[in-house]
Amino acid sequence: MTYALDGNDIRVTQAKSLRQQLLAGVRVLDIRLSAIIKTFNDLFGNIDWKDEDKIRKVIAEEIPARVARDKAYQNAQVNSDKQNAKLEHDKALNRVVLELLSDHTELFKQFSDNPNFKRWLTDMVFDATYQPAAVLPKAPPQTGVTA
Numbered sequence: 702m703t704y705a706l707d708g709n710d711i712r713v714t715q716a717k718s719l720r721q722q723l724l725a726g727v728r729v730l731d732i733r734l735s736a737i738i739k740t741f742n743d744l745f746g747n748i749d750w751k752d753e754d755k756i757r758k759v760i761a762e763e764i765p766a767r768v769a770r771d772k773a774y775q776n777a778q779v780n781s782d783k784q785n786a787k788l789e790h791d792k793a794l795n796r797v798v799l800e801l802l803s804d805h806t807e808l809f810k811q812f813s814d815n816p817n818f819k820r821w822l823t824d825m826v827f828d829a830t831y832q833p834a835a836v837l838p839k840a841p842p843q844t845g846v847t848a
Contacts, residue, residue, distance in 0.1 A: 740821070740825070748807075748811065748818075751807060755805075756805065756807070759801065759805060759808065760825075764794070764797055764798070764822070764826055765826050767793075767800075768790065768794050768797055768826050769829075769830040771789075771793035771796070773789050773792070773793065774786070774789045774790050774793040776789075777789035777790075778831065778833050779833075783833065786831060786833065787827060787831075790823075790826070790830065790831065791823060791827075794822070794826055794827075798812045
């Protein structure tokens, strides 16, 4: 689509529809989840999990979602640098894994006793959830309001 303004051409491109954006996001998410599961299998497939499918789902979906919802971590992403956000992320991840202790003792044990597993899970969840300054929308400035 082209519009003319004062003799100059201005090109206007239409944004993708919301449906197209959502479908693209789902494809990216599917690729990311597949990569997480493949890496998990490659690195930790030798661990004898009682319910391997459930653990994969918890690791690839539930843990990152819970960490991403952590308010302190969200705040750090918006208001701090990457290093400080990583510190808050690590605290959030520890809280989430502790919350999962009663239902997923094997996962908790690996996280606590296996430094390679802990490092991998920490890095993977941080990479999947870190979105600097894009987490919380900033409130628009109030104009015309006087006290």
